[in-house]
Amino acid sequence: MTDLDVTRDLTDFEQEFDSGLAISADVADQLFRRAATAYTFSDEPVTDEQVQAVHELLKWGPTAMNTQPLRIVLVRSEQAREQLVEHMAGGNKERTAAAPLVALLAADVDFHEELDRVFPVYPNAKANFADEQARAAAAHTNAVLQAGYFILAVRAAGLAAGPMGGFDAEAVSRQFFPDGRHRVFLVVNLGHPSEESYRPRQPRLDYDEVVTTA
Template sequence: MTQPLDDAALDQLFRTARTYNGFTDQPVSEQELHALWDLVKMGPTSANQLPARFVWCTSQEAKETLAACCSDSNADKVRKAPVSVVIGMDTEFHEYLPELFPHTDAKSWFVGNRELREASAFRNSSLQGGYFILAARALGLDTGPMSGFDAGAVDKAFFADRPSVRTNFISTLGHGDPASIFDRSPRPDFEKFNRIV
């Protein structure tokens, strides 16, 4: 039986964790990216679908390519971050289900049903994107997830060779600079957005 995490862990993952607009000069190693993926891939998804496709932009050239697809304010963030990440979604994820979910013929659920594949790819890649944020925090890294980009341009720049993959969202990654954050925005009490029925 699992035990609740202590307050320090909960703070690091949720309560004191923040979205950063800028980062220190401390680099992020390739080993850290592998460690991050090794946590992300363990997060639960429907039928162990793993539709997320991550592009880790570590070179300045790759960051400049991504920045050119972003709004002005986001472009600067992408250029300056140690790593900028494209979180894509593969609508042909079902091709991997015989390997990833061998208990039953889950692939057949999606063959010939593009609408279901699109919905599942979006839902589960978004879950994986959330796991990416929490895994980064668990490993002592910070993120800056964002919209404010031309998804078609990102797809053309990074997924031209994989037409079944489209961009879900993008994020920066590194060691957050405390000077780059805003005051924390409000979070509502339970009663405001929840019902127990």
């Protein structure tokens, strides 16, 4: 059986479940089924306007108490790119050097300072995060949640994302957030997909392996 046969069989199988969706099969394909980690991109640049459109979607994703700890640095200058590449591991060096745009996703440990403004229905909400250790954990959890929305929004903008965890997080955080209050947890290459962007999809766990009823 060829890769094309496998793709067609998978498409037929997935379409059996489209009746349970509120979006079209094409949209489901773009956001989930046909999108994967991108390893290469076309030469077309990613504009600031496109990244802003991505943010305008991701910002609506739900988080705990409307906390919004995600902070993003767009690595555009040659100097910043060279500094980042130094801290990437293995093959991620070459991918990061070649990507049209690289985004650093970080968690702002002091996100609670904005809570009285972004969560006014809960007076003095930031008092719930007085403990710095608990606040750092909440920052990471909700920023990672927002990172998922970020990747989906990137796909919705017609772009491809290559998220990577292989890098020296402490060094990258010090380099790009010298205040020490932001912790980079993900590096994402961004660009327009090319024919070679994606590798063959790997197996996923089935519904019965993941979902139980209590």
